[in-house]
Amino acid sequence: MPPDTPRSTSTRRPAAAPRRQAAGPDAATIHHGIRRDHSEETAQDYVEAIAALIQQSNEARAVDLARKLGVSHVTVVRRVARLVEQGYVTSEPYRAIFLTDKGRALAEECTVRHETVLAFLLAVGVPAAAAERDAEGIEHHVSPETLEAMNGFLKRNS
Amino acid sequence: MPPDTPRSTSTRRPAAAPRRQAAGPDAATIHHGIRRDHSEETAQDYVEAIAALIQQSNEARAVDLARKLGVSHVTVVRRVARLVEQGYVTSEPYRAIFLTDKGRALAEECTVRHETVLAFLLAVGVPAAAAERDAEGIEHHVSPETLEAMNGFLKRNS
């Protein structure tokens, strides 16, 4: 039995309007890329945080990571196990967490990018508190091309 | 029995280095904010896509959303059900999806912000394809302050 609600005037595929020219990849491909960014985001924030803690204190404890990232220690422990699998960190039971060469390299790359994004936001006039907040999310969506443009801007306005 | 691996030289809380001045919220608060951004991201991309489809075709079908967002139609159907609960869209079985006033308002806001971010990236010299990709992710991490700064930059360099 058909639903008693009035159906829309145009019922089916209503003569798609002519597509405006799309230069880059299509929308679906772009959204796939965003989801990839997000799947890599956690690992990046973890190694960045671990590197910072090691710099500060010579070691990164799970509890420090939990505090810094604002999650429970369980979440940290489980994520760190995956980072071990992925070869970014080493970890022994009841001991601190350390970076592998691969982890150090990723941390270095992410830290540089993070600082570039932050400096760029400040340079275009974003207030410090907002810049620090936004940089933490934006950094994971900055392509090499955009990073290049940000560096260019910083160089021009130095 | 203690593990036979040598323990780290400094065993516990090793005299935390003096904190450099932190103006804004602490790291944990920032990361909470990012996770909030991400929890709102899907709804924003959906209403934006729905609005675009309605503009083009007078209605948004689940299959069109699936194509545009690069996910299966099941993912769309389930997310749309949650958007209905949240009051952003209306949807009858086997019919198209429409925006509520609330949904239209959110879509409008997101579209404007999206276009500002895109225009800004282009204005600072990011190649078009990269700008389009990056804007899709960055848009969700742009605070009102940063949006304001972007608009200021665009106004100054027009």
Added chain:
DNA sequence: CAAAAAATGTAGCTTCGACTACATTTGGAA
């Protein structure tokens, strides 16, 4: 050194977004 506190580990739960496979409905074409 023994007890208390802190850190870590483990078990089990929830939500969300993604998927495949299959069932049902709809709308247009034969």
Added chain:
DNA sequence: TTCCAAATGTAGTCGAAGCTACATTTTTTG
């Protein structure tokens, strides 16, 4: 008007990320 392809719905699975509660180990402290 019947039939078929397309669209939608439904059931069930999975992995990631979050949580609480409780067990175990380590480190600090009395």
